[in-house]
Amino acid sequence: MDHLAGMAPLAPRYEGFILDLWGVIHDGVRPYPGAVKVMERLRARDRRVVLLSNAPRRAIAVARGMTAMGIPPELYDGVMTSGEAIYEGLFTRADPWFARLGRRAFWLGPPRDLPLLEGLDIDIALRPEDADFVLNIGADEAVSATEIAPHVPALEACRRAELPMLCANPDLVIVREGQRILCAGALAEVYAGMGGEVVQRGKPDAAIYPPTLALLGVPPERVLVVGDALRTDIAGAAAVGLESCWVLGGIHDLVGRTAEAEAEAAAAGLAPIATIPSFVW
Structure with missing residues (x-):
């Protein structure tokens, strides 16, 4: 895996980006320094962006929270959440487990x-x-x-x-x-x-990715997943054959410890294509 300083080298290589929220874009209260700027630069390059979160809330509620933090909806193309998947399952009862x-x-x-x-x-x-x-x-x-x-x-x-x-x-x-x-x-x-x-429901469950990719509208081979958690973000991407970039400054707190990060990823059987210390350009 490549150990990069930020997202700039990756932006030309992909048409669509699936971004985690907590630990990548914000800390639940405010955006991380530089995160909004990355989203602005991706949009300036006509890249598609969908936010995928394990938040137990409807997608519209998460979008409203982002706006309140100063992250406007113009910076992304859609939101998918574990809460939205739960709502859909309980509403339609199409899944046999939900039906019972x-x-x-x-x-x-x-x-x-x-x-x-x-x-x-x-x-x-x-x-x-x-x-x-x-x-x-x-x-x-x-x-x-x-x-x-x-x-x-x-x-x-x-x-x-x-x-x-x-x-x-x-x-x-x-x-x-x-x-x-x-x-x-x-x-x-x-x-x-x-x-x-x-x-x-939610990452790393493979069922969360088809609706997310439908929102993104980009062929899977041209999509990069960006997340901070090996167990959910990186493992989920791997489960459906998507390439991923691991943000080391999130939940694992591995900034500056790339050898340890490589060992953790290998122990989990995962191979993100790159790491970045935080979601900066």
């Missing part, structure tokens, strides 16, 4: 994400024993944003009720303003360890 879920969900996650259910025929069950499945959005900060142990009693109750779990964000953690925050994937990992049934 009931209509009563036990909610695991912060109340601010409840708008995900707007327009769905889903009722919130207040107790696991009254639910048909558990909808895992992520760690509720009112319980704990950083520690898994306070969430275990709820997971145990769901397991006793033999609820299948639908996980709306496969990420284990995100970094928000320098703090590592638990995500739904961490809760799902514990639940699976208890013997619970878990289905996730």
